[in-house]
Amino acid sequence: MNYLAIDIGGSAIKAGIISSEGVVLSKMVQSTPMTCYEDLLDSLTTIVKWAKTLVEIKGIALSQPCVTDQKTGQALSEGALIYITEKNPAKDLGEKFGLPYAAENDGNCAALAEIWVGNGKHVNNLALVVCGTGIGGSVIIDKNIVSGKRNFAGEFGMSIMSEDENGRPLNWSELGSTLALVLRYAKRTKTDPSTLNGKKIFELAEAGDQEAQYCIHHFFRIFAYGVHNIQHVYDPDLILIGGAISERPDFVAHIEDALDVLYSQMLGLMSRPTVGVCGSGNDANLIGAVYHLLHKQV
Incomplete structure (x- = not known):
């Protein structure tokens, strides 16, 4: 059927x-x-x-x-x-x-796709982060979705990552989504954001655009913060990343590099996350x- x-x-x-x-x-x-x-x-x-x-x-x-x-x-x-x-x-x-x-x-x-036919079908505890216009996600424990009291479990995009100069909290969606990457580059270069997307910014970086390179570095720094925080909330077996931007073949390598830098700057015993991408793409x-x-x- x-x-x-x-x-x-x-x-x-x-x-x-x-x-x-x-x-x-x-x-x-x-x-x-x-x-x-x-x-x-x-x-x-x-x-x-x-x-x-x-x-x-x-x-x-x-x-x-x-x-x-x-x-x-x-x-x-x-x-x-x-x-x-x-x-x-x-x-x-x-x-x-x-x-x-x-x-x-x-x-x-x-x-659900990952525990059915994807890269999460062989683990029991999984966190999934979806990167696009915002940051979404899911918490799976013992192969079951955990929704929480108000259905907000896995809304990782609401995680506070920083604050602006006026003390307003800034969350992961605002700082580390694909849209945030586009808006950051557009603001720094005074470019119309409607002419940009995540793919274009990576292409600009690969062509030597230093502003694009800076924005991508910042994007993965925020992503490293995010997966580190998830890991230390409930210590899942695996964190998978979804969304169109995660289909880049070097996406996980960039996160691993950002984690290397993050953990070189931190003291104490850490549970380093195991990161992958969605098998269902x-x-x-x-x-x-x-x-x-x-x-x-x-």
């Missing part, structure tokens, strides 16, 4: 036909409407219609960029989209098309959303 998975991101909506074995059969992508919930629902409806022209789909599975009620699929926070709070696109689509539906937070979806959210649907239909 085949299912439609939709990954709602802060800038793009990715969709795929996924088999019940976790195999990606077909994919498409389109821009995320930044206007209102009704426009988002129109875009999602178009995607469902696209999927139905290809195969018979047995359900709709959503990955959402916000805190999500695992049982109902309702968005509990705005996350990367201001208008999504208290909305339930999975339910709206499921009822419109008469199909089973489910929705889960994007970080948890990525983690940029499809992790799609695959994990289907895993959640298969086990948590609402």
Whole structure:
């Protein structure tokens, strides 16, 4: 049987036909409407219609960029989209098309993909960090998602990393996401951020752009802080990184270099994190959303 998975991101909506074995059969992508919930629902409806022209789909599975009620699929926070709070696109689509539906937070979806078919299937305790418009993630203990009292477990992007000159706290999403990398470079070079993305900044760095090199160094320094903090909260077997930027072949090497520098500056016994990337790559959210649907239909 085949299912439609939709990954709602802060800038793009990715969709795929996924088999019940976790195999990606077909994919498409389109821009995320930044206007209102009704426009988002129109875009999602178009995607469902696209999927139905290809195969018979047995359900709709959503990955959402916000805190999500695992049982109902309702968005509990705005996350990367201001208008999504208290909305339930999975339910709206499921009822419109008469199909089973489910929705889960994007970080948890990525983690579910890893324990199903990815690089986390051989460990019991796993932390997953998703890097994109913001920083999301998931906590897995004994192969089960830990959501916490208010469904905020794994929201690593809210971790305080520093403060500005006025004492305002700055979190990981603000300082160490792909968007933060873009905005930092744009500010330092007085460049329109709409003309940039993470890939472009890495290309500029490789071409010798010193500002790009500085921003990338800062990005990985913050990432080292983040994975160090996660490791010393509950000491997982493995920390996996997801998101498009993690597909760079040198991504883990950069984190390891940043950890080397960090630990050379610290005293005392440390539990150095074991870091890897998602085996499901940029499809992790799609695959994990289907895993959640298969086990948590609402």
